[in-house]
Amino acid sequence: MATPQQNIPNQDIPLYGRYRLVMAILVLAGHLSVGLNIFAVSPLLTLAIDDYDINRTTAGLLVAMPLLVAAAFGLPSGILIARIGLRRSFMIGWAAIALVSLSGFAPNFITLLLLRSAIGVGFAFLLTGTGPLLMQWFRPKEVTVMNALTTAFLSLGIALSVATATPLSEIIDWQMALTIFALPGIVGLVAWIVSGRATDGTPMNSGGISLHEVGLVLRNRAVVLLLVADAGILVQYSAFAGWLPTFYNEDRGISLSQAGFITGMLPFVGVFAVLAGGAIALRVTSARTLFISSGVLAVAGGLGAFLLPSPAWIYPAVVILGIGSWLYVPTLLTLPMQMAGMTPEKVAVVWGSLLTFSGFAMFVAPILVGVLRDVTGSFFPGLAICATASWALLIAGFLLPGNVKEPRHEPHSQ
Structure with missing residues (x-):
């Protein structure tokens, strides 16, 4: 997915023609690599509990810690990228993912947890750097296509790892x-060192934004609703992605x-849902309609995923949940850019806040489910609480101002 810096002006940046395909492959591979690693351990938590003789709360850290690190590095990495450049930023991101390849040699739980934390660093640097890189290499319409593809590749990576880990x-x-x-992180690091390019001759916007302006942005009603909606959905998503395999095994x-x-x-399912969401967003101009529709699906699918008793019912519920959890994402990412009075710096604040708020929410959710499972002996309390959080998207859809967008104007060619 693209990041806040995609709004950074890119005047006078040279076009590299067909080499854009190489850069597109590298960017998509980065998102795929993040997806492959972020939730890969979730189907293996039962094995981790047995091997390390730990409780479910502690095991949940293997899923939650990368998300916490990503949240902590979100805004700082966005600031740092302007100082060290895109080439070094992507190198750091790839190197962090490559470091996780040492997991098979981890002698104890703490070492494995530290290695898993490196995923969060890679997450932050690769995703935060994607925006300005896309703006340097691709035309506006191509950037929109790449935004959808990067999110789809991230989702595809998650799907492949969760399905094949066991x-x-x-x-x-x-x-x-x-x-x-x-x-793939090792391969990607080598490929980036050899083939990665950045238009270093054009500096990114470093004018910054005052703390007062940041406060004004974060107090904007529409922005608050976006933050709450996304965090609510991702509370449910991360909790379910982390614990449903164990829940289905132990309780079903x-x-x-x-x-x-x-x-x-x-x-x-998210791979197709996010692409469909992007196509629908081009035709349905009402963000409220998309948020409400996606919210209904996420709520219904979430409840069914852990309340329904048999696989025959669970399968369709999970499909519905997957659609609802991803369909709104293209609208979520685009809406801040369409709000009245938004500058690139302000949009960067919104995007960085989404990463930070949602990252912390995703960190807390798996731990909450694990704690309540250890305390109550049941997964139902934790899963129910996290499922309730998903109502935030539906409610935000109803509360979102109808005039949140301003008319969009195509810039004149220089």
Whole structure:
């Protein structure tokens, strides 16, 4: 997905013609690599609990810690990129993902947790750097296409890892399975060093924004609704992605392999849902309509995913949940750019806030489910609370001001 800096002016930036295809491949590969690693451990938590003799709360950190690190590095990485340049920023991101390939050699839980935390660093630098890179290499319409594709590739990576982690762990050690998912990071790092380019001759906007202006942006009603809506959906999504495999195995008697496959449908469906959401957003101008529709699907699918008793009902519920969790994303990312009075710097604040707020929400959710499971002996309280959070998107759709957008004007060619 693109990041706040996609609004940074890119005047006088040279076009590199067909080499844009190389840059597109590198950017998409980066998002795929992040997706492959961010939730790969979730179907393997039962194995981690047994091997390390830890409780579910502690095991939940393997899922939650990368999200916390990503949230903590979100805005700082956006500021740092302007200082160190895109080439170094992407190198840091790729190197962080490559570091996770040492998971198979981790001697204890703490070491594995630290390695998993590196994913958050890679997440922040790769995603935050994507925006300005796209603006340097692609025309406006191409940037829109790339935004949809990067989100789809991120979702595809999540789907592949969650669906294949358990079968892979039956062939090799489960920690080594995590190493396999991180190997593309090594390939990507080498590919970026060899082929990655940045138009270093054109500096990014470093004018900044005052703390007073930041406060005004974050007090904007529409912005607050966007932050709450996205955080609410991702509370449910991260909790379910992290714990549904274990819940299905322990409470529904479903094998870990099948449970991982079912949960892997969430991001797999998301690949198509986010592309559909982008196409729909071009035709349906009402953000409220898209938020409400997506919210209804997310709420209904979320409840069904853990309340329905058999796989015959669980499968369609998870599909509906996947659609609702991704359909609104293109509108969410575009809407801040369409708000009256928004400058590139202000949009960057909104995007950075989305990463930070949603990242912290995604960090807390899996831990909450694990804690309540240990305390109550049941997954239902934690999953129910996280499912309730998803109502935020539906409510935000009703509360979103009808005049949140301003008329869009195409810039004149210089």
